[in-house]
Amino acid sequence: MGDKIGKPVDHARSELGEFTPGMFVNVMYTSPTDGSRLKINFLNGDDNLLCVNPRYDECSLVLNSKLGGGWQHEECPNDFPLDKGKDVELMISAEENSFELYSEKFNYFSYSYLYRDEVTNVKCIQCEGNGTNLLAFVGKVLPDFDVGKAVYIHGRAPTEDGFNIDLVPSLPSHYKSDIVCLHIGVRFAQGVVIRNNNTKGKWGNEEKWNGMPFRPGSPFAVIIYAQKGGFEISVNGKHFTKFNYRSSTPLQSDMCVQLVRVPHIEKIEFIEHELLIFDGLKIVLYCVLYCIL
Template sequence: MSFNQQSPFYNPRIPFTGSIHGGLQEGQSISISGRVLPRADRFHVNLQCGSRAGADIALHINPRYEGQLYVVNNTFQYGSWGAEERKYNSPFPAGSPFSLLITVSRDSYQLNVNGIHFADYRHRLPFQQVDTISVAGKVEISSIVFQNPVGAFPSYPAFSSQPGFPPQPGFPSHPGFPPQFHVNLSHQSGIALHYNPRFNESTVVRNSKTWDQWGPEERGGGMPFQRGQPFTLTICCESHSFRLVVNGMQAHNYKHRFTQLQNITTLEIEGDVSLTSVNV
């Protein structure tokens, strides 16, 4: 079985319809990060069998804001909707960010929201027929990321992104130093965000630097990276903080210490990592 690594969709214009290359596979997942608009009445995420109007919809996820908050899950086939499955503990409050993870299992779609299990929706249509994702309604989306089943990728040794350091299989590229890398968002007088996974400490350090002075480190929130495994990191710049989403799951939130966001002009990535794409 072969798996193609599909590029994410970033900041799509809503309503949005996009292709799922090769269709869905068991064990595959789709992570959708975004924000419900204030005063929203409803929005939806569909996994569809085709992109034409009237196409069958294998999974319809439909948060509604009609007096009370609830979420409708359903399937559309033969030109009509099936029986609704409703959840009244909606994790999608209006005006709030969310991270939705849809995982394809043999019998159902498993839905996680903000890292917490939300629902299982049993298949009414074969998931192999799904080849399209669509999003519409009162919502903005920062990223839609496709993750292949665990084990679908070979493990690659870490290597330095700096020229002059050839890959050393199984070893960090700087002898005597454990493998790590960092992502910096910088301005003229320092670093607004320093994001630094450290594998030997099993933590991600976040910090800011003004001139030559580092501030206090933030270390909570777990370690979402694994040595030798591919990842997608999305940095969402919001009004009060940077929201850091790893493989579609919100991993960290870093409150702005440097608030002149328009002066952040440089992205720097350095260390034991190889890059397949960078989108700004």
């Protein structure tokens, strides 16, 4: 068994050290039945580089930016699904020149919103409103993620509950919810780190030995390295465990990493470094300055 995305909340917020092309936000919720509204905000202080505002009272989706204290002109795509009381899944990705909005729920929806400020200025993702069962997570596309490649994740853990790190296949939508090649579920209450995979909604056998290398509310650095036989996982500069590839979810050439319930994400970086083995001690070398406060 496993819980890929955790339990729903009524709001979501992640502080970001960086937001660059190739990163995305995926939001799931049940649309309100009373005709109210939601907001997904890409913030930099008082500026809002993109406000995604489904208005179920007006049956419209409104996109806008607030820069220098003033709202700019609205854009209103006309094919976004606005049925009340329905499950909605919306992905918003940062590309070179625009935010790309994408959804496969109900009618296919795709829309480009040209940047009105530098996307790298985004420092916070905030979701709020009257939708229920709200789930939001931040991720990044990992092109050509094959043997010898790795992903480095630096963030701060929540103070309670836990969080997830998932590796999923990258498709044209950058995300597919029913396949997880590697699920890392940090569960503070149980004192375990779950490793698992998921194929079309069916979880494999859990692995949860090797203790708990994370601390509530503390910074962490994780490196997931693609080796021939499986993923090598390092936490805070020390080898933690290996997760063998499973036949139902093998290593794929294009992957995404997604983080669920991580309140501060400093960096997600695609790296190419060697895994060295000395007398059975596995050490991942990554040339960045890293400090656990």
